[in-house]
Amino acid sequence: MTVETTISVIVFVPTMAVTVWLLAVVIRRLLGVRLGPVRTILAAVLVLFLTPPIIQGFAPPDPATVGGGEAILLSAVSIVIAALLAMVALVILEVLLPTGSLPGPLELWRGAGRRVARVRRYWTITRIALRHGLGRFLRERGGPGPGSAASRRRLGRSLRMALDEGGMTFVKLGQQLSTRRDMLPAEFVDELTTLQDRVAPVPWDEVAGVLAAELGRPVDEAFAWIDPEPLAAASVAQVHAARLPDGTEVVVKVRRPGVAAVVERDLDILERLARTLEARTAWSRSFGARRLVGGFAEALREELDFTVERDNLQAMAAVLAASPDRGVGVPVPYPALSSERVLVMQRLPGTPLGAAAPLLERLGDERRAAIAAGLLDTMLDQVLVHGLFHVDLHPGNLLVADDGALGMLDLGSVGRLDTATRVAIGQLLGALGRGDSVAVSDALLQLVDRPDTVDERELQRALGALIVRYAAPGSTAGATAVAGLLRTFTSYGLGVPPPVAAVFRAFATLEGTLGLLMPGFDLVGYARSAGGRRIAEALAPDRLPGTLEEELAALLPVLRRLPRRVDRIGEALEQGRLRVNVRLFADDQDRLLVTGLLHRSLLTVIGAAAGVMAVLLLGMGKGPELSDSLGLFPLLGYGLLVVAVVLILRVLVVIFRRD
Template sequence: MERSLSAVLFVPVVVVTVLAFAAIIRRLLGVRVGLVRTLLAAVLAMLVTAPILSAFAPSDPATVGGGEAFLLGTASLLVAAVLAMASLVVLEVLLPTGSLPGPVEAWRDARRRVERTRRYSTIVRIVLRHGLGRFLRGRSQPGPTSAAARRRLARSLRAALDEGGVTFVKIGQLLSTRRDLLPVEFADELTALQDRATPVPWAEIEAVLTAELGRPFDEVFRRIDRDPLAAASVAQVHAAQLVDGTEVVVKVQRPGITRVVERDLDILLRLGGMLEERTTWGRAFGVRGLASGFAAALREELDFTVERDNLRAMAAALAGSPEHGVRVPTAYPAISSERVLVMDRLPGTPLGAAAPVLARFDERRRAEIAAGLLDCMLDQILVHGVFHVDLHPGNLLLDDDGSLGLLDLGSVGRIDPVTRTAIGSLLLAVGRGDSVAVTDALLQLLDRPGDVDERELQRVVGALIVRYAAPGSTVGVAAVSALLNTFTAHGLGVPPPVAAVFRAVTTLEGTLALVHPEFDLVGQARASAGRRIAGTLTPGNLRDTLEQELSTILPMLRGLPRRIDRIGDAIEHGRLRFAVRLFADDQDRRLVTGLLHQVLLTVIGATAGLMATLLLGIDGGPRVSTGVALFPLLGYGLLVVSVVLVLRVLVTVFRRD
């Protein structure tokens, strides 16, 4: 009976003892330590308590009184707690908190590693299947030497990207707009990824529709075509008719795409971080930031409620300039969701396949269409601050009358009024050929480092203006690329909203070339920006601006005399003080904290070494066992601590980052 009772009470007693030790250790350390580490230290303390007590106790337990037993037990518990605390400190030095994931995080990380490994193997198989394996060897490979060979390689690349899934399709779409970087055969072939991705079977689309609508789709639509109008990387579009006869299009997200995208983005973000850490060009281009921006934009495209709201914002922006002949469809929020978007069906042909329609227009009319599209984009950027960042030919519809329709507003750019003003000043300064004003506008737009050679930057920008902004220049994308290279060379960072503007311009250049091959992007943008700046200088606009500025300045002017009087009174009576906040900058705080840590480690290491020397020189004292004395044991332990701390300080002093 007693044995069974002891067995029943053993586990609760052990649990209570471990929890008590854990509470004591956390309280004595005064620093919050991870629960798993604390429990391990408490288990260690419980295990060593009995050996420590037996070492402290006399050889004959019968001679120990009640008070002595209590003191010996308390001393044993305290020594065990100190040893557990020391083990926690050593563990914190070797493996700081957060360096290892917890059990749940470790399990999730292991699952993600398995999924990444499977995805890596899938990608490698796709690359090998399409004959691109030689580019994985890590060595420079000779490129194709003929146009036919380039076309074959471009077709293989397009097929591999298409099979790789939505993330790689989006990367291909971005590459298709960079005709300054890729041969024309690659840019033309990758353009097919913009609206001709592999369609999803109708059965899967029907399942998504039913799940998102919450009812059979035939209760909402009188008719819906099972063959898609277009199959893009994120979704595919089907023509349909509402029960009231309204012609609409239904944009349905590809089933299971979210999990695939998150897995690919995880790989992409890891690759971006690795490239930025290990390569000079990765740090110069900010690859991690570019990958993060791409990931954020792609995640935004996966939520169709974002596109629904973007359609409303863009429709409001375009309503102010109907003369450009650009419109967007109207969404139906009541029957739309995160994965389904129902919109009006705009008439027209995708611009990428609208060559027969363009052939019916003369050169003057095509120039007007291109200029209207450019003016519309500049209105979005300079006036409204909301603009389409991906105007490739697949996202534009051309009607028979020459009007244009914007599609796929899943990702739009937004810029604040200050940035819009700086962009307008930049274009106006480029039009005047003023390199000083262009440099000033660029420094307002970009993230500048602490030291910038503005004079050298002005010279480089002046050379670019002479080369690319001369009348009749038609090298818009090359100018943007040269400007970005200039930013990189001078250590200037491009904020994401400004980078979106550059991306929109480079994408639009290729689209405008389809409408009018000889279209002067730089000249037209310069002239259009000049008209907008001149429009803001009318008497009415100047009066409004003056009223706004006065309404802001007048409260400050009314309070200025009182402030001056207070300052004068404080000076007269000797009460003038200056409040300066020390270490307001994070870098200053980190520097001082690091120095204090190094000083403390040095002092503690030296003190531990001195105490170790003293303890090792003491004869006698209490004994841990028959052949081991307590003082030498503590001395050797402190000597190890001293050596470790001094070595930590020395490695920090001599290390060169």
Template sequence: MNEQGGLIGVLAVVSYVVFTLLFMGVVRRLLGVRVSFLRTAVATLVAIWVSRPLLDALVGEPVLTVPSVELGLYLTLLGAFTFVVAMVLIVLAELLVPEGTLPGPFDAWRSWRARMTRSGRYVEILRIATRHGLGRFLRGRRHLALGTVAERRDLARSLRRALEDGGVTFVKLGQQLSTRNDLLPRELIDELVQLQDNAAPVDWEVVRGTIATETGRDPGEIFRELDPTPLAAASVAQVHAAVLHDGRKVVVKVQRPGIEHDVDRDLDIVARLATTLEGRTDWGHDVGLVDLADGFSAALREELDFTIERDNMLGVAAALDGREGIVVPTPVRGLSGPRVLVMDRLPGLPVGSAQEVLAALGPQRRAALARTLLETVMDQLLESGIFHVDLHPGNVLVADDGTLSMLDLGSVGRLGAKTRQAMGHFLAAVGTGDSMAATDALLELVERPEDIDERNLEQALGVLILRYAAGGSAEGAAAFTSLFALINSFHLGVPPEVAAVFRAMATLEGTLRAIDPSYDLVTEAKGMGRERMAGLTGAARLKETLEQEVSGLLPVLRRFPRRVDRIADAVEHGRLTANVRLFADPRDRQIVTHLVHRTLLTVLGATAGMMSVVLFSVTGGPMVTGTVNLYTVLATALFVVAVILVLRVLIIIFRREEP
């Protein structure tokens, strides 16, 4: 007896599950949109549980022991009522808690773990900020005690030290912010440019293991000599001197272990902070903090992949082919991977610490070196399109013979042909003082808002050009700051690749001054811009451009006479017509189709509802049972149809999805 009861219970559960799955499929089909399995299952179970008591309260419970027409009508009405209740529950759930706003169980678990990790990092960041005296600025108040230059410098010094203690992500963030003269005051910029990306060296055995893992070979099989003491140790990687078995002197750049996890965690914090500030502050929205954070994240993640730096070195070297006096390292093929990079060891010292070498070269040679470096960057910006974005004094070596070397190409910028042309036009227009042409070129470089006063922009840019027309070795930073302020005041969006150009030029100025303190970046850049644009429009270049254009137009020119003859013949015989296809774009047809579908659903639902009301009010007529007539059955069916159609329209509206 117990076994029979257990079997009946199992069959009941199985039938209940099958019945629930059937209901779920029908409900999702009637709604016309995809609803999550969990939400549909819960709505269906609740509907099955509450439908019969509700229906019994409305129409009364029939005698279920005797098969009859009344029992059949009751069961049919119960099924329809259950469908309607399930759909109503889903629509209400969509109205109160839209689909996707609540994570699933696995997503919730991952989110909880990530939140706990971020919370620990938040506490650590707050501890660092408090240790450096920045805690009072985290309370959300406006501080009036920063009105003097000395107070702002103290704040900038504390911020720099806090960023250095924050780790690689915040050091890199501070270095990027140091180029944004349009966002930060001068005191902050002066401190942030001094950020030092130093870190304690990694244990040699860990470095050796990383090299073996990435190359698949023991370091002793690759290098004849490998110095365990690093030449430099930064928060991303450290560099060791080595010699290959063929006598080639190289350096080995090894990424610090676990750095990717730390960077991902901190970049997530930066992105969340940028989203919050852009949503809650006017200045955050104006400068586009989310886009800035996204660009910073992409650049930093590129820097963590040494294969990108390897490819960048090859690309920049190809662009420098034929230029004397400046080189980039050559990577060793087969020994470089995502976390280990082996490249030539170039002679020389960083410009920032090579004053004795520069002094020995003499003033004329130093001016020539500065011009070589600027010409190289201008060629990269206006011709090759691939350029070094971070040529600070530590990334440029100068040898005893005056040869310059560009290092650390983990992050480079790339410009398309149109952007390069607009950049050249802008520099050439600034060089000639043509504010109208400079305005047109600037608007091609930036993302212009829908409403912009071009006349005022042209006047403001003209004043800026006149202000810095004379140039001067001390005017470069002020010119870039004024240009940034102008762009920001007219709410012009700066694309990431153009922002990288401004960053590169602002960073390059400090390096040029370290090479030659009297070098005039503004004047030289304007002159080089004019020279290059003149070269692009010279006779030889115009001939080449004309040949390219004609070769592209040749197929069109060949077909042109025949097409003109056909048009003339059609005009002569009165057969010329013009056909215009309405809604030729599939997107237009889709929009109209969806609008018509929604309108039809709404009209049909309203019509069925009104017909059901009319039929409910009709008395008499053919009787289906002793108490229910045919009109009541039809009215009930129409009412169910009306409810289903209206609910389908509502769910589409709430979900903002197309049926």
């Protein structure tokens, strides 16, 4: 390679790079939207390839007759036409493959392994769904749903078997769905409640490796003794009994090795499936598949992080300490020995409630009723007073000691309520105690996401019927009452926020637990009387001064400003200056919507007008001659045609973009 050739290459490459970059910037600027950098650069390269043949097509047969000015003009026209063609190609590509619908080259290279694993998992899930007869519900035209209770029960059984075969993440999803009686038929819920988290224990060598890595020292240095055989094994973690060097009995909860990667892979697939189903099927849009999966993913990720459960244990211990002692406790965690994958906590004495029938029989009915009432009062304290409550108090999460004391386990996921929600739930319980359907309706409308229009009179009648049926004295249909209430929400288009749904789920689960503690325990009646009792306690003479002080402290700033405002209104009224201003489009989203519509309308009108003028000019002959071969009217006509095409393309690219 000669020196001249080397210099030419050194000059040519940066010049072409700068030219391509400038063309890409101009194309993106003309279209007015941010497109992918790869496709924009490819469009700029296309301009360079199209310009020479377009110049040859416009140039006269004898290039010697073309002057310097005409050559520059021909080159500019050719570049403009090539740019227009590239922009047309960009718009067509945006219509067929919108920006972001395909990953970039770097993403393709980095995620090739993940995509292969995801495709295999997709295929496995699809085969499971097809094998259990669920394939038709993955399409929009899947046919009508099951009409009879027997067919719903068969379909629920198929769904349960498919989720069970899908693995740990799908079993967890089914267990959460089993608590959503506001979305699923009773037959589905009954089937999904039988899903069990059954897995083989992890070998001790792997568990010891996790413990040593998390503790930063050998296991025998951290514990005086630890049992290699687990007390319990689940899909997320397993629990081992241990003893600290000071002799304290503890339990060690260890996350299964590799479970986080499996969960993240399956959650990614679930989120993608939810997006696809919402785009293709009406039934998934009706109950918000993406929102449901999002809440499930957040809860499952919290369950994988044991630092969350450690903090929840400490917070719940503070809640129980601030409430009257009702014989309910939680294990004390050991933060110094705990991490994201390991949780060490106090070992509470007792027997799981599901296996404590002989112990409860020895305690007697009176003591059992007191234990059940204490547990329900504790839950009401958590929900109404502190806003932190156990969401899943099933019999496996409750220990019964020999003296009847209760221990709550598994606080990996707890419910949290703001003050307004707690007040509304308290008002709901008080209204149920009075049998006031109007007050019940008002309290419920504060709890749920109400649509734009709701027939409150009909809602009050429906709630009145529910009160008569389930809240009457002597009624014990707790879970049935919750299911009926949730069905009422659904029929009136009322959305249940996740924290409120967690409250209903907690009390529906608690009813079965209370039934084991004391058969025939009246959950609805006791909750109704407890709600009335708590309202009466809030209005007791000894608490009224404090309540009044709190209310006055909140109202004092308003009361201070009130006289000045009344004086200003009176003065304006006296002088005839009282006006009421209503700001149109006060919301930013409204202004953006109207502005966008107006801009697109103006671009369409201007583009259409420029196109019509271009056609008229091109049909009027050459007009005043600028040179021997170029007239003014064709020049203006082609220029307006370029303007028309650019403006119309700007409108089209905005219309066809998905976002």
